[in-house]
Amino acid sequence: DIDHRIILKDASVRTVHERAVVISDNKGRAVQMVGTVQDITERKRAEEEVVLLKTLILSISESKDLHDALVVTLEKVCSATGWIYGEAWIPDPEGKCLERDHAFYSKVENLEKFSELSGKYTFSPGVCLVGRVWSMKKPLWVQDVTLDPNYPRAAIAKEAGLKAGVAFPVFSDTEIVAVLVFYMLKTLERDERLVSFVSSVVVQLGEVIKRKIAEKAVMERSRLAALGADVGFALIQKGTLREILQLCADALVLNLNVAFARIWTLNKEENVLELQSSAGIYTHIDGPHCRVPVGMYKIGLIAKERKPHLTNKVIGDTRIHDQEWARKTGMVAFAGYPLMIEDRLVGVMAMFARQPLTEFTLKALASVSDVIALGIERKHIEETKARLSEITETTTDFVGTATIDGRVLYINKAGRKVIGIGENEDISNLRISDCHPKWASDLILTEGIPDAIREDSWIGETAFLSRDGREIPFSQVIIVHKNPDGTVRNLSTIGRDISERKRFETQIMFMANRDPLTNLLNRRRFHEDMEGWLAQTRRFGIKGAVLFLDIDNFKYINDSLGHQAGDKLLIAIADLLRERLRETDILARLGGDEFAIILPHADVSLAESVANQIRELVQYHTSVEKDFPPGITVSIGIAMFPGHGDTVETLLSYADLAMYRAKEEGRNRVCIYTPEQKTQIESRLVWEKNIHEALNRDNFVLFLQPIMDIRQNLIIGHEALLRMISKKGETVAPSSFLDIAERFGLIHDIDRWVVSRAIHLIQELKQDSKPAYLEVNLSGRAFADKKLLPLIRNELAETGIDPASLVFEITETALIENMAAAQLFIAELKSLGFRFALDDFGIGFSSFNYLKLLPVDYLKIDGSFIRNLPHDTVDQHLVKAMVEVSRGLGKKTIAEFVENEETLHLLREYGIDYAQGYHIGKPRHVSEL
Template sequence: MRGPDGPGPQPRPDGPLDGFDVDGPGREALDWLYRFVTAIELAPAVAVHSVDAGGIIRFWNHACAQLFGIPASRALGRPFREIVSHLERQAEFDDTIAGIWHDGVAPAPRDWKVQTAGGRRLWLHSNHFPVKRNGAAQQVFCMEVDITARKQAEDKLMQAARVFQNAHEAMIVMDAEYRVQMVNGAFTAITGFDAADIVGSTLASLPWGEDETGFYESIWSQLDGNDHWQGEMPAVRKNGERYTSWVALTTICDPHGQASSYMAMMSDITERKRVEEQVRHQAEHDPLTGLPNRTLFLDRMHQALATWRRQRDSFAVLFLDLDRFKSINDNNGHQAGDAVLREVAARLRGCVRRVDTISRLGGDEFVVLLADIGGADQAAHVAASVMQAISHPIDVGGQVLGLSVSIGIAICPTDGQDVDTLMHHADVAMYHAKHNGRNSFRFFSPEINARVVERGELEQGLRQALDNGEFLLEYQPGLDVGSGRVIGVEALIRWHHPQRGLLLPHEFLPVAEECGLIVPIGEWVLDEACRQVRSWRGEGHEVTLAVNLSDGQFLHDELFDTVDAALGRSGLDPAFLHLEITEGALMQGDGGLDGTVAALRARGVQLAVDRFGTGMASLSSLRRFPLSKLKIDRSFVNDIEHDPDDAALIPAIIAVARSLRLRVVAEGVETGEQLRFLREHGCDEYQGFYAAGASSRPDFGLTPR
């Protein structure tokens, strides 16, 4: 029992030790019971109490006083129901105690939710058992363990499990090795993958995220430093459908601060991204044409300026204004005007690259940002393409409308190094174009403008030169190094310009390459040269013909037709035609280049590599093709007498040619010393001014007819 003066067994007539004979043989047993009761009294974690048949408390240990907040002096002798009520299960508790008294059998341990007289709510794990004497129950002992904290933890776990399973976001729990331990229903709903598909896999093998090297390592490095990472990730559902997810990864640490597991939360933000993109597109694009509006265009301008400051990549701004557009609106209505603007936008898209930006500023004004241009010529080329595209008639509701455009061009950095300056200068240049007759383009810089105008005039002249018969050919002889005999001629084109006189190839062929005229001009050269050499050979001059092919000609789809037509019309034996190609053409060609070379050689045509040593051809590429000649560039020949290094390269080139069974031709021979050097090292043929000086007849007896 517990007395008023402190813990300790205090036998009472109605106590659990009542009836024992303390003076008889049971004295030793009684002493043992006293010690047992003392131990129960002092048990710190187990509340022990007993009640008699009327439910009156007969024993109340120290742990009971602590748990229920009532000392033994106030508990003993009172009904247990006054101190503790069993919430929602009082009747069940009463029946349990009554069953013990009736049957004398201890029931199985149970958990009870109770409320003390002081209002505290507790969870107790209870064991009830009878204390018998002479076979009949005298008292019922109760041993209670406070499991409130455990129950609260269980409730929290159950609540967390319900949250885990019912959350709208997909949740993934991983161990310290990033292996998935469990996923919730939302994960399956979003991804289509069941838990069986995922559990046991590592995070890197999950069907979301990129395959880029270092992607997951980047996430882990941030987790290690911050215990958290979040961001957008592309993802793939089980059915292969792609979507965008928002993922948050969190490190879960043990009590020692070490990472014990990880949790990932994922949500499908595809629709949100679509809406955001739609809103952003509407905010940054013209509703009529779908082109970027002023806001987006100025942002691209700032990006281009930032790139220029880092990398010094020039860019151009083209300011466009449709000529007499107001009359279209006035005469045909605004619906027709809108249709014209949409068609202009579509045509502009076809004139620029994907890296460029077209914007409608408003009304009939457009502006184009050409990123990373090679120079003013490229901007002029785009401007000319735009003018040509817009000049085509536009059919609006069955009515054909004509249109033209005036364009002003400003180039960064020469015409400005900030947005406002460049836009203003392009606008000014556009007004100059409009005031000078419309349907034209102008550069802001007078110097560049003059040069581009000159190039445009040159291009226009080239387009007329073929029809007007303004081209002519001159023939440079090729001599045998040993005998000095003329064994071949090379056809060289000249342009007899109506205003500028005789122009050499370097003055107009680059323009012909850029504007696409090199192919028809090359066809004329080949046709005319074959006819002339066939005529000479008919007169007894045993010479071969060399014709230079540009890279564009050599790689053009119609090369075979051109060669066949020239040989067929002239009657020249293919064996006497030497087509000279550059090292660049050999290196640029794709897998079909082998077939091109083989087809030409099958026709009997000879192939030579022109200006060898200035390009990127390798020995392996030379071995790959059945060539016949190799021509040493004049730059090496010029330095024979002045640069020992260049002079030393010539014997090496000749040795390479010999190993490949190629004849060697030296270009640009101007002195006897150069010829002597070439003869000593086994060169086969030469060309140059010295050949003309060595002959008594500058035309070598060959007069073009």
């Protein structure tokens, strides 16, 4: 029995089994041979394939990973089948296309070039031979790939001489993990035996790969578990944040076998990432990567976008800028994670590797990044607590904590000082109620703590009680700290001593209701008190009188003796009126030389009697005659309520009319209102109508008076002065209509017109290349106008002017009448960039005092100090003092009523900044500039 090969006539080779029997004669000699010849080619081939398959499986099983298994398979299959060229293609990390992993080929001309060019291709499902197999999930045979229209490599295949091709999918369970493709140098029809053989190899390859993947996953999980343990251990160590994060970076390199790893933390103030640790092939933390602005380079972009950047294809990744470095160092994978606490960025963690990072590793790293972020946050909290402890012990504010039932746990150094407790004194028995007067304790326990529990915090004004019995007013915040289940853990409080503010508020409230010169009630407070008495009248039928007083010839006194003399007279008369009136009577200065009195429970006879006593008291009082020219008198008008009217405006108007009638009859008179005086009201109504028409028809106009920079001798801007154009085309000065506008409630409309026109005028001046700096006057009622601030904001947004080019002029009297509202008004406009000037500075006794309270930018020295400056040494000393004070407070000075060169020369010598007056220029229409 022998097996051997035979060559047939068609030159094909077959394997046969031959069996023969020798037939001998009677003498034992072989005379013939009888036998059979059996074709065993297929059986022999099957036996050889089984042996080859076992050899292949053994070789594949010894491979350390998928790549090595594919290398072995390609080489063994090509050697066993005679295919001249083989390739392995695997899905990219995102599973979107196939990338070539390895190629095996014989040393045949042009195959090396084909392999090199093929390595640059990627194929989507259905594209090329491998893409179709990936999509179809079954082997595919092509007799000649150069003729296949769905073969993008046809040209280079033809150049290499490749013809037939066959591809096989490699499965791990149901997932294709690779596609193998083989080529020959000749056209060949499908060989089912060959397909079957390679398919068997591929099935075994899939099983081996499945086992390798499982083994790798186990090892990977083990490494990641070790990484988690190492990072967790690092984060509980004591030390600086940099030392702790260095341990974390070391753990990443050790457990993941990455080339190097780095961790940055966010500097929120500078919006920069600062390198804290580096491990692996690079351990330095200085150089260009130590401070990375958020939004720049790959690390800064991760921080900006708050999203990881992961790739197993570093070469070609546009975010990896140093591609040459990546090629030289063999970097394959990059993983960068934002370190987040909820939606807050605290840093970035990143690493490079020379081998791909699996999806499982990348997901695990996301969890590790969360742990490291928590570690950074915990360290920040520890550092913040340390700083906070230092702050609470050095702050001058009261800081304390307590339990929900009111037991005090902690009081800082400043707090102990407030309530008189020693620094080391035991407070274990101290309760919240022991620290406050009863009213404040009741407020905290019944309102403060319950509200804080409901809203998380409460703020209010309370007081602490010192051991010496003093109540110290405090602004106090109570904060509730809760457990995760919502129950209250404890309370904390921060308190600030507001004693000085309370004193200031008391002073402000006093000033808001008082005339700063005479200390009498002002117009606003008089209106409030009058409204109160009218309400009593409507309810109980109480009667009374309103007296309106005006000093006769007061303008002559002011002009001849000066404003200071006029102020002195006003104070003297205010003192006289106080002495005469009852405690229940109400006395106010309405403004200028006008006074008003409310006489409750008075009839006409009593009102007239009191008025005449006041008139005589002023006329004959020796102190007045001693300091002033003889003949100081007052005219008084009387209106009765409710007989003459039941509103404040009506009664004041009627008493005002009666006072004017007294002046018309010769002054130093008392006159009671009569209906005949309504004709005067009608005149005023005409003025009111004219004002309405001027507003509706835009018959107001701003005249501009130049303001000169004294040092540069240059016009830098203008004061905008209001004028009305009458129906006859005449220009009407504001003194003719502003008082009436104020009495009839039209002053707000005028203020708004002036401000709106001034803003648009600045825009026009700038477009015409003229000095676009204006000063405008506001009335004393502007601060109470709720529509004025929104109007200014809208006009500013519409025109886009520089707010610093508009200065609002306000008088001291207007400010003091409503100091609190004025301060808010000024603060709001200054925050937008506008500036303020204090007009008529120096004429009031309190001018210098109020400079401490008013954030104005300019002081306009009243013209009464400037007109006679060259000839009045007192004015000279006063102006010098004003300049010195203004300079010390950082405010600029403007001199009004500059009427000659001699005055301008003195102002320049004294250091005045700006000048305004007829010598500089008269008010002119804007068209005349």
